[in-house]
Amino acid sequence: MSLETVIRSIFSTLFIASVIRISTPIIFPAMGGLIATVTGVPNMALEGIMNVGAFTGVMVSAYTGNVWIAILAGIVAGVLMALLLGLFHLKFKTDLFMAGLAVNLMSMGGTVFLLYIITGDKGNSSNVKSLSVPELSLPLIKDIPVLGEILSGHPVFTYLAFFIVFLVYIFLYRTRYGTHMRAVGENPEAATTMGINVVRARMIALAISGVLAALGGMNLSMAYLQLFQREMAAGRGWIGIAAVHLGARRPLGVMLAAILFGFADAISNQLGSLNIPSQLVQMIPYVTTVTALAVYAIQQRQAAIERMKRYQKEHIEVLATGEPQGE
Amino acid sequence: MKSFLQSKGLRESLRIVLAVTVGLALGFIITLFVSEDPIGAYKAFLLGPLSRLNRIGDWLEESLTLILLGLTICIVFNASQWYIGVEGQMLLGAMASGCVILYLPLPILPRVILAFITAMLVAAIWGIIPAILKAYYKANELVTSLMFNTIAIKLFEYVLKNFIMHEKSRSVSSDMIPKELRLPTFIPDLPFLAGIREMWMKNTSVSIMVYIVIIAVIVVYYLLYKTPFGYELRTVGLNEKFARYGGININKTIILSIMVSGCFAAIAGVHLTLAIHNRLIQNMTSGLGFEGINIAILAGNNPLGVPVAGLLYGYLRAGSDVMERSSDVSRELVFVIQAMVLLLVTAERLLPTIQKRIAEIRQNNGNGNGKNKNAKNVKEGETNVA
Numbered sequence: 171m172s173l174e175t176v177i178r179s180i181f182s183t184l185f186i187a188s189v190i191r192i193s194t195p196i197i198f199p200a201m202g203g204l205i206a207t208v209t210g211v212p213n214m215a216l217e218g219i220m221n222v223g224a225f226t227g228v229m230v231s232a233y234t235g236n237v238w239i240a241i242l243a244g245i246v247a248g249v250l251m252a253l254l255l256g257l258f259h260l261k262f263k264t265d266l267f268m269a270g271l272a273v274n275l276m277s278m279g280g281t282v283f284l285l286y287i288i289t290g291d292k293g294n295s296s297n298v299k300s301l302s303v304p305e306l307s308l309p310l311i312k313d314i315p316v317l318g319e320i321l322s323g324h325p326v327f328t329y330l331a332f333f334i335v336f337l338v339y340i341f342l343y344r345t346r347y348g349t350h351m352r353a354v355g356e357n358p359e360a361a362t363t364m365g366i367n368v369v370r371a372r373m374i375a376l377a378i379s380g381v382l383a384a385l386g387g388m389n390l391s392m393a394y395l396q397l398f399q400r401e402m403a404a405g406r407g408w409i410g411i412a413a414v415h416l417g418a419r420r421p422l423g424v425m426l427a428a429i430l431f432g433f434a435d436a437i438s439n440q441l442g443s444l445n446i447p448s449q450l451v452q453m454i455p456y457v458t459t460v461t462a463l464a465v466y467a468i469q470q471r472q473a474a475i476e477r478m479k480r481y482q483k484e485h486i487e488v489l490a491t492g493e494p495q496g497e
Numbered sequence: 498m499k500s501f502l503q504s505k506g507l508r509e510s511l512r513i514v515l516a517v518t519v520g521l522a523l524g525f526i527i528t529l530f531v532s533e534d535p536i537g538a539y540k541a542f543l544l545g546p547l548s549r550l551n552r553i554g555d556w557l558e559e560s561l562t563l564i565l566l567g568l569t570i571c572i573v574f575n576a577s578q579w580y581i582g583v584e585g586q587m588l589l590g591a592m593a594s595g596c597v598i599l600y601l602p603l604p605i606l607p608r609v610i611l612a613f614i615t616a617m618l619v620a621a622i623w624g625i626i627p628a629i630l631k632a633y634y635k636a637n638e639l640v641t642s643l644m645f646n647t648i649a650i651k652l653f654e655y656v657l658k659n660f661i662m663h664e665k666s667r668s669v670s671s672d673m674i675p676k677e678l679r680l681p682t683f684i685p686d687l688p689f690l691a692g693i694r695e696m697w698m699k700n701t702s703v704s705i706m707v708y709i710v711i712i713a714v715i716v717v718y719y720l721l722y723k724t725p726f727g728y729e730l731r732t733v734g735l736n737e738k739f740a741r742y743g744g745i746n747i748n749k750t751i752i753l754s755i756m757v758s759g760c761f762a763a764i765a766g767v768h769l770t771l772a773i774h775n776r777l778i779q780n781m782t783s784g785l786g787f788e789g790i791n792i793a794i795l796a797g798n799n800p801l802g803v804p805v806a807g808l809l810y811g812y813l814r815a816g817s818d819v820m821e822r823s824s825d826v827s828r829e830l831v832f833v834i835q836a837m838v839l840l841l842v843t844a845e846r847l848l849p850t851i852q853k854r855i856a857e858i859r860q861n862n863g864n865g866n867g868k869n870k871n872a873k874n875v876k877e878g879e880t881n882v883a
Contacts, residue, residue: 214639258840258843258844261846261850262844262845262846262847262850263844263845263846264840264843264844264845265843267579267639268794268839268843269840269843271787271790271839272836272837272839272840272843273836275787275791275832275835275836275839276832276833276836276837278829278832279829279830279831279832279833279835279836280829280832280833282827282829283527283827283829283830283832283833286827286829287531287827292827292829405643405647408640408643408644411637411639411640412637412640412644415636415637415640447655447658447659449651449652449654449655449658450651450655452651453647453648453651453652456644456645456647456648456651457644457648459640459644460626460641460644460645460648463630463636463637463640463641464630464634464636464641466636467630467634467635467636468634470634470635471633471634471635
């Protein structure tokens with residue numbers, strides 16, 4: 171395939187639709203990570219919880235034949251893993267980072283272990299017949315020429331992901347409990363004196379992040395593909411954490427960061443058909459992540475220096491004029 | 498004072514023994530559910546590594562790599578840097594040493610030494626970017642180092658497929674490294690040891706890396722506890738603000754800690770290339786980097802504890818291999834056990850919480866009058882000791 175066809179395909183509606191599809195499994199864990207991070211418990215186990223969710227969804231759908239029960243089971247499994255993390259961190263004072271790594275390790279080993287027992291295969295679950303979530307064609311929008319192709323016909327999870335961004339925004343900034351959670355993240359001591367139960371708020375935040383990460387995992391195994399693979403999340407949980415940093419801990423920013431990674435991934439898929447070594451092309455999403463993090467960090471640093479200078483200037487001026495003012 | 502120190506150390510080690518026991522017990526319970534012959538499977542798991550000489554050799558070889566990785570993580574964790582780019586550093590170190598060994602026409606000894614040095618340099622340099630981003634710009638080193646791991650894996654595959662691999666060869670790998678360039682066996686070539694040496698070499702390939710690892714453990718201990726750099730590193734790790742107040746150059750310390758730690762990851766990579774695989778192949782590190790974290794944590798970030806933890810985890814890994822080959826239980830069981838041990842070891846408040854709960858139950862029920870409660874009381878006795 172020539173460069174021209176690749177460029178043409180990048181500017182096609184199909185490509186934009188694929189960006190949306192690839193971004194979805196990053197948006198879910200990123201939103202989960204966001205809620206956990208603003209509450210002061212950055213969840214490092216998103217990756218593992220995604221694997222658990224993906225695995226449970228596939229297996230339950232294969233044995234019950236009902237997609238919705240499977241999704242429910244996946245969510246429950248994700249929440250249980252998140253609560254295990256919460257139990258050890260909040261009650262037994264395990265370092266959050268280490269507990270997160272332990273949960274990841276357990277999820278990785280546990281899913282492969284069970285996969286082998288159930289299917290006799292350690293690589294993937296193609297031996298069992300699992301289901302996928304239905305795709306949704308939007309009634310009116312699908313008839314609009316360009317927009318219809320981009321927006322319609324995605325799996326249910328994709329619409330859910332973007333709706334959840336909206337919900338997370340409403341929850342964190344427009345509800346009482348969301349505000350409490352942010353207070354717990356900003357200053358737990360102050361929140362305690364205001365009568366907020368810090369441990370409970372953090373436990374709930376972890377549980378929500380477990381729900382979202384599990385949904386992200388099921389998006390991989392029940393929509394993106396129709397089977398479970400060993401270590402299926404393949405770093406998406408970590409990219410979700412990167413998105414939280416990059417998006418300045420704001421729902422919209424985090425979503426845009428997740429879409430940026432989806433875009434890089436989609437580009438690397440397209441370039442795969444060119445005559446460039448595939449390994450170099452596969453690096454693109456990860457290099458993009460690092461570059462974006464670096465640019466963001468440098469910018470933040472500059473902004474901080476700028477603020478400090480302004481503060482010093484004001485402070486020194488106040489001292490010089492001898493008028494201590496409120497500002 | 499001395500007895501106090503001893504009692505604290507005793508308490509710590511008892512806690513770890515307890516955690517490992519609970520982890521193994523959990524593993525056995527899981528085995529009971531899934532296996533046709535749980536006792537046989539678990540016996541293979543627990544005793545397998547000792548059953549044959551070549552298995553002992555496998556265990557030791559695996560442990561050497563693990564100890565080096567544990568030391569790597571130990572250094573960065575002592576500085577409270579959550580840098581886990583070990584996997585990438587190890588892989589690129591392996592690649593660098595492999596290239597030097599395969600392509601540089603030098604006499605044997607300088608070539609091997611150069612292989613070590615190149616590997617260490619490459620690994621140290623690979624750590625620089627995440628280190629600078631962390632030190633100067635506060636970019637989350639955990640995320641950047643993980644991204645760098647994936648980039649390193651892709652880079653390794655790229656170089657291997659496009660420059661090192663022969664077009665004719667079927668597997669994605671380099672040529673075998675000639676025998677004389679591999680690391681020699683660790684038993685010296687002395688007349689009275691000839692018999693043992695012969696037998697050992699026939700069964701295993703545990704190399705002089707044993708001595709390098711022992712030296713590495715001592716070097717890391719010395720570096721962390723007896724040098725100004727180590728003091729600065731640990732101070733930054735304990736309290737960054739205090740370190741800054743004390744006039745320590747924090748940025749320099751962070752960057753150096755990551756670069757120095759990379760050198761040990763590189764030695765682990767050299768070990769993979771020159772003693773275990775004897776060539777460069779795809780997936781040669783296969784997730785070993787994360788094991789380093791488990792080991793450092795189990796050792797309480799103390800370099801002297803790392804060899805013990807490394808031997809233990811090497812044993813568990815070797816045992817799980819034997820179990821997989823001789824029974825119907827897959828080796829991934831060991832990850833679940835490791836995760837459980839990790840959680841239990843790092844749970845600082847676990848024992849006090851259990852003690853409190855038991856005391857409450859006791860108060861509510863008066864003296865234990867059921868068998869169950871007696872068992873709990875016994876357990877409390879244990880925890881008090883711990």
